[in-house]
Amino acid sequence: MRNTVLSAKSLRLTFGAITAVEDISLQVKTGQICALIGPNGAGKSSFLNCLSGFYSPSSGTVEFEGEDITGLTPFRRAEMGMARTFQGNQTYQSMTVRENILSGFHSQMRSGLLGGLLYWGGVQQENAHFINLAEEIIEFLELEPLRNTLVGELGYGLRKRIDLGRALGLNPKILIMDEPMAGMNTEEKGDLARFILDIRDARNIPIILVEHDMEVVMDISDEVTVIDWGKVISSGPPDKVRSDPKVISAYLGGGVV
Ligand SMILES: Nc1ncnc2c1ncn2[C@@H]1O[C@H](COP(=O)(O)OP(=O)(O)OP(=O)(O)O)[C@@H](O)[C@H]1O
Ligand SMILES: [Mg+2]
Known part of the structure; x- marks a missing residue:
């Protein structure tokens, strides 16, 4: 049986009048690639920042290996084995x-x-x-x-x-990646996708991946969670999510991913 490595429960995050994350829960298990997708501004990066401690959610909890880490600093979370790559180049x-x-x-x-x-x-x-x-x-x-x-x-x-x-x-126990393939050509995307799969398979490290390239997402993910306006509108294996009418309508109404 797979163990739950990371569990976010009903996270909410506001910036003044803007609710970036309204209610997002996510469970990530050993050896899983979990993709997070959704239109621009849906709240994906904000949610990742709550997971890694750069933002403090106004409510909800984050548990890592069974421990409530909601109040811990990003540095402490990194020490515990939560690794993060950011949008852009670091x-x-x-x-x-x-x-x-x-x-x-x-x-x-x-x-x-x-x-x-x-x-x-x-x-x-x-x-x-x-x-x-x-x-x-x-x-x-x-x-x-x-x-x-x-x-x-x-x-x-x-x-x-x-x-x-x-x-x-x-030496992470989980890897959190925000749009690692943005700006890459097809060959570079293919290479990175192969390394991500290798990390999961050879090292059994679960990965949370925000990615806009649907083909890559559907190819490499075990679970896909779709976010729109700060809420989860669909989740499950790629095939199930791909044909979910709620997902299709979010993308048609919210722009192309
Ligand atoms: N530091 C901030 N201060 C104020 N508002 C913010 C901040 N960060 C994000 N937001 C707002 O929160 C909402 C969600 O933004 P977020 O960056 O999480 O979306 P995203 O899904 O990552 O989008 P993208 O696909 O464009 O990266 C947006 O309305 C954004 O303008
Ligand atoms: Mg983002």
């Missing part, structure tokens, strides 16, 4: 691929688990343990020829792959 342009991936280990270093390593802002005291872990991630993401290349010299698709590598450096 890599360090003037650092190499390997240095970017090493930066993902930062929370483990600061927590003192493997103390003695100081690495930040270009200052490094190389530590075999973290270097080996970074190398594993570099191989896993097929970045070997680029390990010493400055990230600023790379194209957008590769930078997003490195952002994923940085998130993997957290």
Whole structure:
């Protein structure tokens, strides 16, 4: 039986008069890819920010591995194993691929688990343990020829792959990704989709993925949750959601995804 890793219950989030998240619940189980879809402004990023602690919901709870984490900081959640990639690009342009991936280990270093390593802002005291872990991630993401290349010299698709590598450096128990494929061409999307599937299969890490490309979503997801105006309007396996009249009408009325 699959265990529930993350459970959000009736989350609500307002910005002044705007209700970004009205009532969203979501359960994510071990080894599941859960896609979150919905028209622009539906509340997807706001909901992810409540999961990772960047926003505090006005009501509702978030449980991670059975523990209520609703009041915890983003840093504490990251330490517990919640990794996050953001809309846009979050890599360090003037650092190499390997240095970017090493930066993902930062929370483990600061927590003192493997103390003695100081690495930040270009200052490094190389530590075999973290270097080996970074190398594993570099191989896993097929970045070997680029390990010493400055990230600023790379194209957008590769930078997003490195952002994923940085998130993997957290040794996550769940991975939360906000539109990782936005701005990518078909080949780059295919590559990233393959890595996402590999992360689930080889590492059994559940993934919450906001994505606008319906073809990708329907191809790789185990569960799809559709959000419109801050509420879940449909959820279930891709085939069920795809043919749900409520989903079809939300997309026809709310713009193309
Ligand atoms: N920091 C903020 N302050 C005020 N309003 C916000 C803020 N963040 C989001 N909103 C509003 O909340 C609503 C939901 O926005 P959100 O970014 O969560 O949507 P989304 O589903 O991620 O959209 P997209 O597909 O365009 O990324 C929108 O009306 C947006 O304008
Ligand atoms: Mg968004």
